[in-house]
Amino acid sequence: MSQKEDVLDVLDALEILRRKSQENPDVRQKLLRTAESRNPLQEFCRAAAGLGAPMDEMDLVFAGEEDYAAIRRSTNGGGENSPLLEGSDDYYSMFMAELRVMAGKE
Secondary structure (H helix, E strand, C coil), X not given: CCHHHHHHHHHHHHHHHHHHHHHCHHHHHHXXXXXXXXXXXXXXXXXXXXXXXXXXXXXXXXXXXXXXXXXXXXXXXXXXXXXXXXXXXXXXXXXXXHHXXXXXXX
């Protein structure tokens, strides 16, 4: 399986979790509580698997990296002076922020 396919798998899993979180506040709270654990990413992936959206921790960490790197290389030669691209945050952090907004915590 290519890295591109892995990214699509992670994005699909996050979309499943997004829908479930919108429909059920208990799901949203369960996922938000994972951020308080000793190993948040591991707990998040464990909770996601239990909700029917399994994903590997490393796939989640690196999701979007290949696309972001290609875009960086295409701007101003990809050097140190390349502008910071909007949306370059990792998918996990953006997803957790979205859950906090849904829960009215931000």
